[in-house]
Amino acid sequence: MTSSPSPSDASSAIEELLSAYHDLNPQSVEELHEEPSPLEFMRFVAQNKPFVLRKGASSWAACRRWNCEYLSEAMRGQSVKVALTPMGNADSVLALPDGAQCFIKPFEKEELFEEALAHIRSQSSDPSYKGPVRYAQTQNDNLRDEYASISPDVPSSVPFARIALQKDPENVNMWIGNSHTTTALHHDPYHNIYAQILGGKHFVLLPPIEAPCINEKTLPAATYRPRNSTAPENAQDLVVQFDDPPDTAPFACWDPDNPSVNTTAFSHLSRPVRVTLAEGDMLYLPALWYHKVSLSCSEEGICCSVNQFYDMDFSGPFWPMSGFVRSIGLSAIGEKQKKEPHNE
């Protein structure tokens, strides 16, 4: 007797999901000018909603003290890990000459901090610079480790986040680079409190619900290696080497800044949100938000940021539901590709 509701297929359910989300959520990042209380912060966490706190880090010693001279002085004689790439493309998708794609990781090199800094600055000021692009970053708690001598200039936690989330940061990361680097679109299973110290950062943000838009593919993993020596002088000394044993990584192949290529059937429904951090600004980037980041330099030719990763809570519906959206998206895209095959 009773007919079941007519089953809507996965594609139209995804379209409805995206339009319902966009109807109910702002198309820009909320701007705060005063520090939130832990309760106010928790409301953003509950809504998985980013905000930028203008000047939120400006009272940090790092913001008051850090410049090239201070950093060189404090870090003199210490070596740090630096990501070297030919084009500033660490941890990103690389199109190979044969038309294939891989997930490319940087050549990681241990260098004296002052050498790395000199390279970064010279690329910013010298048009004839031919060396690899350097990004002093590792995302594995390097501030409290390699940069221990200056880490007291950054508060060990951000109180509203620590109190609300009931934990200290899992990772505190230093990022020193120049405008030749871009961090490709990706997401992390952490609440991210991101502070801009020197220069500017430009974020393109996509909510986790847009997983069906980003064209996630499982790509063969490769790493840049120096062709001859361990000290590549020129950018072209870095060559692509597939990982051995072979490995793969799932990665976003769609670029919100080049939205008409590498699309899925849903990419046109993405509504990227852009926000720029100036010196002293702080961004709360909730867990699982996709972000693409580009850099602009201070007068001294560097861009320096610090971020704290706080573990997300995997309980509740958000984590499994996000995985569900991703997996239905992958399957709908797979179906579409089968129905509408085209050369890639």
Add this chain to the structure above:
Amino acid sequence: MTSSPSPSDASSAIEELLSAYHDLNPQSVEELHEEPSPLEFMRFVAQNKPFVLRKGASSWAACRRWNCEYLSEAMRGQSVKVALTPMGNADSVLALPDGAQCFIKPFEKEELFEEALAHIRSQSSDPSYKGPVRYAQTQNDNLRDEYASISPDVPSSVPFARIALQKDPENVNMWIGNSHTTTALHHDPYHNIYAQILGGKHFVLLPPIEAPCINEKTLPAATYRPRNSTAPENAQDLVVQFDDPPDTAPFACWDPDNPSVNTTAFSHLSRPVRVTLAEGDMLYLPALWYHKVSLSCSEEGICCSVNQFYDMDFSGPFWPMSGFVRSIGLSAIGEKQKKEPHNE
């Protein structure tokens, strides 16, 4: 070159969703013995996680004062809306003699409060009682309206909820019935703060993610009407009348207390959570949780509860993702029914 990830179909994605959720979440309702702060409450909201606060309402004047004599006295001469059903089955699925199902609503009757109370009590104590089952409830803010004379015995809001959610309750509801009533499995787009005043309430709870388990069907709507008069003396004087103009309602057809019938392909993956409220206990039921409720009586033969509905926030990913799970679930079930047809 690169092969797309193998598309998992909707059914296996739903199975993974349910098992991921259950692996990461408790199989019982957390018990608190002290009132949470607004921040602590907000953490439960963020996780869409219920809790029971034992004795959380015991200091309310309602808990100290209310009994049949006090209520009759305070409400003398006032009439209230009462839901009348033959079997205590208001707002539930009814199997019709021809095998079909409908969504049945109660006969709503305006009665003097003391008359309604006498009926409710006499059914509790008199085995020969033949009248309809009465449940004095309307879910439309009746405490602040029909029961205005006793509504000051209930705090106008629960402070931790009002402060965290930044709003007063949208609805404050009175529920007076006896053990012959059961409230069928359903969910509401509200945060529910539910306080038990007299007798006990027994909740069966399902998280919103279990939408694919509850066998939602769109059923023709019907209402109990008295056969002859407007004052049905006997339960069998109430007959089913389809709504005119015809209407439909989506409703859960699976009963977690009778789990082997009216199933979907996913019902067996449901993990219902049970909790009983004794006098003075308070339950936080997060938005969209499915709940089935049965009643047990105080020594005076009644069961009395009060709840406050706080508007949920539709921004963020939770609301659209919940709709997505529901809609993919309906479509997967529809597909399964097409592939494995059976008589209903």
